[in-house]
Amino acid sequence: MVKDEIIVKKYALALFNSIEQSSITSNVFAELNNLNSKIKQNKSVQKLLFNKYVPKKVKSVFFNTIFNEIKVSNLLKNFIMILIQRKRLYLLDKIEKCFKDMIDSHNGIIKLKIKLANELDQDSNDKIKEKLYKYLGYKKIKFDFIYDKSILGGMLIEKGSQMLDLSLLAKLKKIESIVKKI
Numbered sequence: 001m002v003k004d005e006i007i008v009k010k011y012a013l014a015l016f017n018s019i020e021q022s023s024i025t026s027n028v029f030a031e032l033n034n035l036n037s038k039i040k041q042n043k044s045v046q047k048l049l050f051n052k053y054v055p056k057k058v059k060s061v062f063f064n065t066i067f068n069e070i071k072v073s074n075l076l077k078n079f080i081m082i083l084i085q086r087k088r089l090y091l092l093d094k095i096e097k098c099f100k101d102m103i104d105s106h107n108g109i110i111k112l113k114i115k116l117a118n119e120l121d122q123d124s125n126d127k128i129k130e131k132l133y134k135y136l137g138y139k140k141i142k143f144d145f146i147y148d149k150s151i152l153g154g155m156l157i158e159k160g161s162q163m164l165d166l167s168l169l170a171k172l173k174k175i176e177s178i179v180k181k182i
Contacts (some may be wrong), residue, residue, distance in 0.1 A: 008091050012098035015079055016106075029074050029103055035080075036096050038066065050090040059084045063103075109140040115156035117168070119147050132157070 019028050030181035037047055048054055048062065063080055083089045104111060114128065129143055 003074060004091060004094070007088065008094040008098050009121065011079075011083070011088065011095050012102055015075075015099055016097070016102045018075060028073060029100060031070075031076050032096050032099065034070060035066070036092055038070065039092070039111075040113055046067055051110075052087060056084050056087075059089065096137070102144040104142065109142055109143045110138050110159060111144065112139075113144045113147050113156075115146045115151060115158070115167075117147070117149055117151050117153050117155075120145075126141075128155075155174070 003009055013174075014044065015028070015032075020086075042110060045062075059154065060081060063084065067077055080089075080092075083092065101111065120128075125143075131140070132143075133139075133141060139152070151167035151169045152172070154166045156167050157164040
């Protein structure tokens with residue numbers, strides 16, 4: 001949902017800006033990730049926290065109990081309480097991902113999704129990485145290899161909203177459109 005994406009970005013940006021402004025040395029992302037993974041471990045906890053009919057007070061008490069078990073900065077505690085008060089807790093997982101992307105971007109790390117038809121061995125993956133490092137000129141790249149047999153062969157490279165389609169499927173479609181014109 002587009003509205004949720006906008007809301008997620010706003011909350012992630014607010015968390016990111018508050019970390020920059022307050023110069024917190026603790027790793028807030030690690031805390032958020034740890035908290036979110038604890039929630040994901042238990043389906044009944046997820047149902048409780050993400051159910052819109054469960055009162056805010058119950059959710060607040062539950063989180064205060066969790067905060068006593070695991071070490072969490074005051075900034076993150078306050079952030080979670082804001083999510084509870086504004087009934088946005090169901091977006092926590094997406095906010096975590098968006099927040100991580102902002103941290104990576106701030107640190108000069110770009111994220112590339114490489115979609116391949118078949119899984120490659122480590123040597124082939126390393127060759128692809130080496131060529132992309134050389135071609136793009138970035139020093140910090142996070143690679144995400146995805147396998148999708150529908151592209152038939154070759155690869156698709158995505159960086160944000162940009163895409164380079166080097167797949168066999170794309171080439172066949174191009175040939176098909178040329179043949180149809182004849």
